[in-house]
Structure formats: C-alpha cells, structure tokens
Amino acid sequence: MDIEPCELCHRLGGHPLWRDEFCRVxxxxxxxxxxxxxxxxxxxxxxMTDLAPGERMRLMDAVFATEAALREVLxxxxxxxxxxxxxxxxxxxxxxxxxxxxxxxxxxxxxxPVRADAMRLPTPDRGTLSLSLKRHLS
Amino acid sequence: MDIEPCELCHRLGGHPLWRDEFCRVxxxxxxxxxxxxxxxxxxxxxxMTDLAPGERMRLMDAVFATEAALREVLxxxxxxxxxxxxxxxxxxxxxxxxxxxxxxxxxxxxxxPVRADAMRLPTPDRGTLSLSLKRHLS
Numbered sequence: 001m002d003i004e005p006c007e008l009c010h011r012l013g014g015h016p017l018w019r020d021e022f023c024r025v026x027x028x029x030x031x032x033x034x035x036x037x038x039x040x041x042x043x044x045x046x047x048m049t050d051l052a053p054g055e056r057m058r059l060m061d062a063v064f065a066t067e068a069a070l071r072e073v074l075x076x077x078x079x080x081x082x083x084x085x086x087x088x089x090x091x092x093x094x095x096x097x098x099x100x101x102x103x104x105x106x107x108x109x110x111x112x113p114v115r116a117d118a119m120r121l122p123t124p125d126r127g128t129l130s131l132s133l134k135r136h137l138s
Numbered sequence: 139m140d141i142e143p144c145e146l147c148h149r150l151g152g153h154p155l156w157r158d159e160f161c162r163v164x165x166x167x168x169x170x171x172x173x174x175x176x177x178x179x180x181x182x183x184x185x186m187t188d189l190a191p192g193e194r195m196r197l198m199d200a201v202f203a204t205e206a207a208l209r210e211v212l213x214x215x216x217x218x219x220x221x222x223x224x225x226x227x228x229x230x231x232x233x234x235x236x237x238x239x240x241x242x243x244x245x246x247x248x249x250x251p252v253r254a255d256a257m258r259l260p261t262p263d264r265g266t267l268s269l270s271l272k273r274h275l276s
Contacts, residue, residue, distance in 0.1 A: 046216070047205065047209070047216075047217055048202055048205060048217075048219070049202055049205050049206045049209060049217075053202075056198070056202055057195055057198070060194070060195070060198050064186055064187055064191075064194055067185065067186060067187045068187045071185070071187060078184070078185075078222075078223060078224050078227060079185055079186075079187075080220070080221070080222045080223075080224070081186070081220065081221045081222075082218070082219065082220035082221075082222070082246070083218070083219045083220075084216075084218045084219075084220070084246055085216060085218075086216050086218070086236060086243060086244035086245070086246075087244045089216060098224060105224060106224035106225045107224070107248065108220075108222055108224075108246065108248040110245065110246040110248045110249045111248045111249060112250060
C-alpha cells in the first residue's frame, strides 16, 4: 500500500494537450527537452498487463498519436518512448523527441549528460501540438 | 544513410526465446538484470509510427506477452518498457524486470547506479520463460 498519495492521481502532471475519460496527454516542462510529453492513464494502475487487451491498445493509440504529432510539429532526429513508473507506479508513458546534439544524445535522457551546452529542438506551440494530436487521435 | 551496418539486422541480439517472420523476443545477457528481454522487429524500421497501425499492435502484443511472461516467472517489483533506438534505429523494445533493491532502483537502468552491491532477481530458466511467452502469445 502506498503511504504517499499518488502524484498522478492528484495532479495533471503537465500542460494538458488532450484528455478523455480514459487518459490524458500533457506537455512536460523540461528545459532540455521541449516537446517532452506524457500520456497518463486516468485510473491508478501499475502495469500494462494489468489492463485488458483493448485498454492497452487504446492507451498505445494515444502514445502513437503523440509520437505522430511530435514528429509532425518538431521533426526530431528520434523519438524515445518509455513506461517506467518505479517512483510513481501509475501508468504513464514518456514520449520524448530527441535532437542528435541534445544534452544526452545518443544516450537515454536519464543517463549522465554528455553535453553541457546542448542544442535543443524548438519549443512547440501548445495550440499547434494540441491540434496535430487531435487530428492523429481521430 | 547508415555507414555502419545495423547490428539488429545482422545479429539476433540475445538468446532467442520466440520468433516469427515479424519479430523476435530475445533474452539479453545483463549481469545486473537477469530476465532483461528485447522484442526486436525483423525489418529495419526506425519509429513505431513508420509501421501501419496493425503492425504496431502486433509488435506491442509481443511486448506485453513478454511483460506477462516475466511477471509470471520472476514476480518483479516493477516492469520497465522502452523503445529508444538512438544508437541502433531499428525498432526494439527493452522489457526490464526490476527489483526494488536492484542496482538503479527507483531510477531507470540507464541512470547512474545507486547500489554497488545490489540484489538481483533470480536468473530465469530460458525454457520456462520461453514456454510462458508462447502461452501468452497464443
């Protein structure tokens, strides 16, 4: 049993770009990673295999729509996708657009940085990203 | 264009546990992370949204079957899933069973280690894992 209240049950976790009763897509504030998004399940569930197969696919559809929107708006060098949840075991997917000269490239963003003064992708306009996401989700 | 030949086009990338014409599941040799698996697409494709929607779901089915088999066989504290591909842009999913006292917990396995002498999950028997995986894939 969790003693601390779950952060993702009580906070949005970023600027909302899209939301329905099942999940939400938020834009994370990360100085090094403009465009870093999270796709967060509304319910408190720890693992993908705790969901029914249809629900897994519904969540992945939102993840891939987020990837598609980020590729369309930012043209990143690579997309990184991860569901970790070791600190917050409430299903959330990190969708991170990467630049080949960013702070950690080619390493994961959780590794030690390799560049002190790194290039960044442009900061996406929230409205543009949100519109692109809606289009890819429909 | 790649100058180096793609490693995942030319090597299995681990001990094969399951394979069809579309993708393979391999057990990675990682001293700190027994049970670390990768789900690797047979074709050389960089991003999930480069696949047709049906193919994305087919690959995720294999990822979630791997998660289910690892949970069944190892009873990990948490499962971590990631598709990064910054070094090798050929679709492959890392499926990593985590122990709450492992080398990096609660951080991602790519972060700086937090324990020098960490606990590990038991090393899974390859035959048992392969059988569980087949069951979850059918």
